[in-house]
Amino acid sequence: MCGRYSLANADPDALRARFPLGESVEIRRRFNAAPGDEVLTVLGGDRAPTGALARWGWVPHWATDPRAGRRPINARAETIARTPAFRDAFVRHRCLVIADGFYEWRATEAGKQPYWIARADGEPFAFAGLWSGWHDPADGPTLLTCAIVTTRANGVVAPIHDRMPVILARADEARWLDADADREALAGCLRPLPDADTYLRPVARAVNDARYDGPECLAPADEPPAPAGGEGAQPDAPAATAPTLF
Numbered sequence: 001m002c003g004r005y006s007l008a009n010a011d012p013d014a015l016r017a018r019f020p021l022g023e024s025v026e027i028r029r030r031f032n033a034a035p036g037d038e039v040l041t042v043l044g045g046d047r048a049p050t051g052a053l054a055r056w057g058w059v060p061h062w063a064t065d066p067r068a069g070r071r072p073i074n075a076r077a078e079t080i081a082r083t084p085a086f087r088d089a090f091v092r093h094r095c096l097v098i099a100d101g102f103y104e105w106r107a108t109e110a111g112k113q114p115y116w117i118a119r120a121d122g123e124p125f126a127f128a129g130l131w132s133g134w135h136d137p138a139d140g141p142t143l144l145t146c147a148i149v150t151t152r153a154n155g156v157v158a159p160i161h162d163r164m165p166v167i168l169a170r171a172d173e174a175r176w177l178d179a180d181a182d183r184e185a186l187a188g189c190l191r192p193l194p195d196a197d198t199y200l201r202p203v204a205r206a207v208n209d210a211r212y213d214g215p216e217c218l219a220p221a222d223e224p225p226a227p228a229g230g231e232g233a234q235p236d237a238p239a240a241t242a243p244t245l246f
Contacts, residue, residue, distance in 0.1 A: 021051030044177025077190035096126035
């Protein structure tokens with residue numbers, strides 16, 4: 001799953017050059033983006049790619065009340081083409097959710113230890129996402145919401161959790177936004193990040209508080225835990241490949 005993530009290297013000029021965000025959407029640094037937050041996206045599908053802030057937590061366009069029921073934050077890659085809540089969005093309302101890392105937790109005797117997982121090259125990336133526009137029947141503003149697509153974990157993440165968000169290959173980003181892409185092509189985008197491209201390290205427990213969004217979330221762990229173990233696990237990346245955060 002994906003329940004928290006970062007966009008710590010949020011240089012607006014660099015991100016606008018990297019993604020089709022346009023000039024009007026607000027870009028700000030996030031160390032602990034959490035469900036319910038307004039997050040940076042590129043909306044695609046049935047429209048030209050457009051940068052927008054969308055609330056993380058899915059409200060389908062046919063909902064009668066955006067406050068009622070559960071608001072999923074993730075959509076499973078294996079089932080989005082047939083799940084009633086997501087199947088229409090999979091066809092028409094796909095998006096990129098812009099990030100540079102995400103968090104996952106591993107149970108230890110001292111409590112849950114957070115890990116930060118990113119690309120080994122430290123570059124920003126896009127999660128595969130779905131978006132929805134809910135229209136207030138009283139002619140109020142449209143509420144944009146999104147969900148992040150998840151898939152099976154790769155060999156680096158699997159010792160911590162069996163799921164991970166889909167980090168799109170750069171070559172697949174335009175395809176994911178393309179209104180004319182067929183389902184077979186889209187399904188081919190929804191694969192785990194290769195192990196060799198994955199960086200993972202334990203971080204301080206400041207991130208455990210979803211209300212906190214400061215740089216301490218990415219500070220080194222107070223007491224580095226034992227390696228997560230398992231084939232392919234990389235709790236500490238070589239210094240040459242560790243992302244520069246500040």
